[in-house]
Amino acid sequence: LGGSISRAIQQMSNATIIDEKALNDCLNEITRALLQSDVQFKLVRDMQTNIKKIVNLDDLAAGHNKRKIIQQAIFNELCKMLDPGKPSFTLKKGKTSVVMFVGLQGSGKTTTCTKYAYYHQKKGWKPALVCADTFRAGAFDQLKQNATKAKIPFYGSYMESDPVKISVEGVERFKKENCDLIIVDTSGRHKQEVALFEEMRQVAEATKPDLVIFVMDSSIGQAAFDQAQAFKQSVAVGAVIVTKMDGHAKGGGALSAVAATKSPVIFIGTGEHMDEFEVFDVKPFVSRLLGMGDWSGFMDKIQEVVPMDQQPELLQKLSEGNFTLRIMYEQFQNLLKMGPIGQIQVFSMLPGFSSELMPKGREKESQAKIKRYMTMMDSMTNEELDSSNPKLMNESRIMRIARGSGRSVRDVMEMLEEYKRLAKIWSKMKGLKIPKKGEMSAL
Numbered sequence: 085l086g087g088s089i090s091r092a093i094q095q096m097s098n099a100t101i102i103d104e105k106a107l108n109d110c111l112n113e114i115t116r117a118l119l120q121s122d123v124q125f126k127l128v129r130d131m132q133t134n135i136k137k138i139v140n141l142d143d144l145a146a147g148h149n150k151r152k153i154i155q156q157a158i159f160n161e162l163c164k165m166l167d168p169g170k171p172s173f174t175l176k177k178g179k180t181s182v183v184m185f186v187g188l189q190g191s192g193k194t195t196t197c198t199k200y201a202y203y204h205q206k207k208g209w210k211p212a213l214v215c216a217d218t219f220r221a222g223a224f225d226q227l228k229q230n231a232t233k234a235k236i237p238f239y240g241s242y243m244e245s246d247p248v249k250i251s252v253e254g255v256e257r258f259k260k261e262n263c264d265l266i267i268v269d270t271s272g273r274h275k276q277e278v279a280l281f282e283e284m285r286q287v288a289e290a291t292k293p294d295l296v297i298f299v300m301d302s303s304i305g306q307a308a309f310d311q312a313q314a315f316k317q318s319v320a321v322g323a324v325i326v327t328k329m330d331g332h333a334k335g336g337g338a339l340s341a342v343a344a345t346k347s348p349v350i351f352i353g354t355g356e357h358m359d360e361f362e363v364f365d366v367k368p369f370v371s372r373l374l375g376m377g378d379w380s381g382f383m384d385k386i387q388e389v390v391p392m393d394q395q396p397e398l399l400q401k402l403s404e405g406n407f408t409l410r411i412m413y414e415q416f417q418n419l420l421k422m423g424p425i426g427q428i429q430v431f432s433m434l435p436g437f438s439s440e441l442m443p444k445g446r447e448k449e450s451q452a453k454i455k456r457y458m459t460m461m462d463s464m465t466n467e468e469l470d471s472s473n474p475k476l477m478n479e480s481r482i483m484r485i486a487r488g489s490g491r492s493v494r495d496v497m498e499m500l501e502e503y504k505r506l507a508k509i510w511s512k513m514k515g516l517k518i519p520k521k522g523e524m525s526a527l
């Protein structure tokens with residue numbers, strides 16, 4: 085699917101003359117792919133119309149890079165569709181905000197509530213969780229478990245069946261305890277939908293949330309628009325969180341949710357764990373939607389900093405999905421050679437990459453860490469370096485590496501954790517079509 089958009093653009097790139105037909109063919113191809121990515125039909129059609137308005141082939145002076153202009157226009161148009169024009173409500177530290185989560189059952193509300201609380205707790209907030217889902221058996225237990233794990237205070241009841249009563253009690257209690265972020269988790273389904281929306285309306289009326297967040301599963305497909313709209317009609321949805329972006333769905337429903345709620349996407353969920361939660365970033369999201377992965381910008385940047393003759397081989401390996409320890413080692417070598425500007429340029433392109441491996445202002449420390457990792461890797465066998473099987477690294481191997489490099493077992497484990505983390509990120513590269521040598525600039 086992603087391939088088909090890249091292919092469409094690539095095909096157009098190969099056409100020597102870009103005429104009306106070439107543009108239409110390309111747009112049709114992209115339309116098909118966007119529909120498959122769950123972007124709503126109407127939105128795709130609007131985009132197509134807009135692109136045609138922007139890209140006036142006759143007006144483009146000869147010599148301009150028309151392909152780049154068209155590609156950029158598509159990209160920009162999709163970015164614009166994700167921007168409702170106004171930012172979401174901003175929480176203020178030290179001032180109590182009530183945030184209510186709504187969405188269908190299974191969309192990931194309870195999980196996302198905890199992630200949201202945990203995210204803010206790490207930034208110095210004092211969050212609390214209230215379970216107003218009295219509909220589903222076990223809902224309170226689930227929230228309690230999550231909250232306990234994250235050491236976040238919670239409120240709920242096994243006995244009380246009135247969600248309005250519980251949410252009001254919970255909110256009042258945490259206001260008294262001076263929590264500055266009170267999160268209300270709600271139920272997702274009822275015997276009748278009407279009853280669910282009525283319940284949401286009542287909970288909202290009683291708790292007066294500063295922000296209502298609509299939680300949407302990225303895999304719901306074309307249903308996204310109607311679902312988001314239905315919630316927006318009963319409560320004042322002010323932001324969207326798209327979950328399960330770690331799965332196969334490209335998340336085109338997010339465009340629908342933004343259109344239906346006129347609210348921005350603020351976070352995405354990328355896994356079941358508490359910290360698999362990312363601030364929403366329009367550009368990588370659109371790249372992914374267009375099947376460019378998070379790699380379009382990266383590909384541009386990598387051309388600038390990685391020696392040209394080394395690129396195709398590395399990218400080829402990555403597109404085959406083999407991120408081995410040896411590749412990591414080679415990347416570390418490159419990284420240390422490049423000097424600070426190059427390092428930041430490349431790695432800031434990669435989501436979740438720069439922030440942890442090479443945080444701004446801590447380049448010296450990071451370099452020391454990378455060198456330490458490399459020392460340990462010097463004690464690894466070829467088999468270990470070339471394997472992409474995580475099970476290979478058993479206890480005795482880890483101990484041998486620690487001994488060989490004069491580091492602790494814990495250091496080796498840390499290095500392997502880092503490898504796993506990077507492997508997860510780089511695995512997104514798998515399946516990406518890599519241009520052959522000399523074709524790089526056509527991308």
Ligand code: GDP
Nearest residue numbers: 189190191192193194195327328353354355356
């Ligand atoms: P709720 O019914 O809306 O409260 O949804 P839950 O929070 O109970 O989540 C439903 C299921 O989706 C659970 O198994 C979660 O672990 C899972 N889930 C939630 N968010 C994500 C995510 O971002 N990625 C993945 N892979 N699973 C998720």
Ligand code: MG
Nearest residue numbers: 193194217223
């Ligand atoms: Mg729930």
